[in-house]
Amino acid sequence: MQLIQVLGTNHRQASVAAREQVVTARPAASLVADARQLLRASECLLLRTCNRVELYYVAPLEPGNEDAAKALICGAEQDLCLTRDQVDHFVGPGAVQHLFEVASGLDSMVLGEYEIMGQVREALAQAVENGWCGPVLRRLFDHAVRTGKRARRETAISSGIFSVGQCAARMAQQVVGSLEGRRVLVFGAGRIARVTAKHLASSRAGSITVFSRTYERAQELADACGGRAITAEELPSALEESDIVVGCASAPHYVIAPGDLDATVRCRRARPFVVIDLGVPRNVDPAVGEMPGVHLFNIDDLERVVAEHAGEREQEVQRVRAIVEEEAGEFDRWLSERSVSDVISELRAKAESVRQECLWLAERKLSEDELPTVAYLLDLLVRKLLHDPISAIRGAAADGPEANLLAAAKRLFGLEEDPAARGEAGAEPTLTGGSHAG
Secondary structure (H helix, E strand, O other): OEEEEEEEEEOOOOOHHHHHHHHHHOOHHHHHHHHHHHOOOOEEEEEEOOOEEEEEEEEEOOOOHHHHHHHHHHOHHHOOOOOHHHOEEEEOHHHHHHHHHHHOOOOOOOOOOOHHHHHHHHHHHHHHHHOOOOHHHHHHHHHHHHHHHHHHHHOOOOOOOOOHHHHHHHHHHHHHOOOEOOEEEEEOOOHHHHHHHHHHHHOOEOEEEEEOOOHHHHHHHHHHHOOEEOOHHHHHHHHHHOOEEEEOOOOOOOOEOHHHHHHHHHHHOOOOEEEEEOOOOOOEOHHHHHOOOEEEEEHHHHHHHHHHOHHHOHHHHHHHHHHHHHHHHHHHHHHHHHHHHHHHHHHHHHHHHHHHHHHHHHHOOOOOOOHHHHHHHHHHHHHHHHHHHHHHHHHHHHHOOOHHHHHHHHHHOOOOOOOOOOOOOOOOOOEOOOOEOO
16 A cells, blocks of 8 residues: 655754765656655655755555665665665654654754745645645645644744754854844855845844845845845955855855965954855865864754754743644544545446446346346445445544555455556555554
């Protein structure tokens, strides 16, 4: 039977160096294609953020399947530094609960952060646009967004420091003191760049300069935070003038190397220069941190700031968990009802096929006057025979876990053959519950 599953790694299991290797090892489309082929996944969705790389998919759980799944993330052929014990694998209700915790900010480095909500929406939009996901994952991620909204509306999980941008500003303050009058250069114009730039502006930074590969996007962000956008020709002078550089660009390689900062370091004469790299893959060559007067931080360094303020919202965690459990239970009920409906539809379709076959055989031996009576009797017989099994299947969904009964029904009535293998267009998978498997 098909199950919702998720496998991936995050900031708790793997360093930023390992996570960026996973991100750059292969394009998203290639990873999804491999999941479809090796895991027989009928639906896929990839969630990539600065703190996590997770593949959500719908597929059967078979012997050896978990090892094959983890190998997709570890990428043995790319010789990554990620090991399989650094990869989580959740199945069925465990996968559903994990996603709802992610959307609610419980699994984030910054407890209750807002950015993850937008990232969950964007991951769903990408999967829909590329035709990777179907009705199950679409419903799952829509429900996850609803859960995340409810958690933030009904609890104080997002009070205090609730964004990566706020943590970045706090980290810079620890080096340079007040941000008032400080000149900031932001690389990138995406979601994290917008949040960070706006928070730095609200902290009374002296100026915000934005650089992006697309000048129009840089200008849009600059307008939103009262800053200015620059072109590539203006970048060297902007680096020399800056006190704080924040890397938020979406790039597969370093955009800042030691050579780019030589002039900056010389003209500052040991005055502290802060570089905050929020990119995954990283935007800044780690060697920059060895330059005199340069204080380099990456996304993993934010954990220190987060830890200092973790107690501010810990009392809200249990309230959010209660919401997550309630919403996950509601989704599981929908999934059970859908699974039951699929089995009942298959059962009725098979019964109708048998009835039509019997009627066709009877046509050879009956007159035209007798056929309507026989057709009525065959229809009545099929409905009578199916009444009790269908009632039992529906009752199982209402009473609780129905996986065993559905499996028995599929075996008993010969419904186990995969509709996709028979080439039946439009066939959808039957899903049932499961548990954490890794």
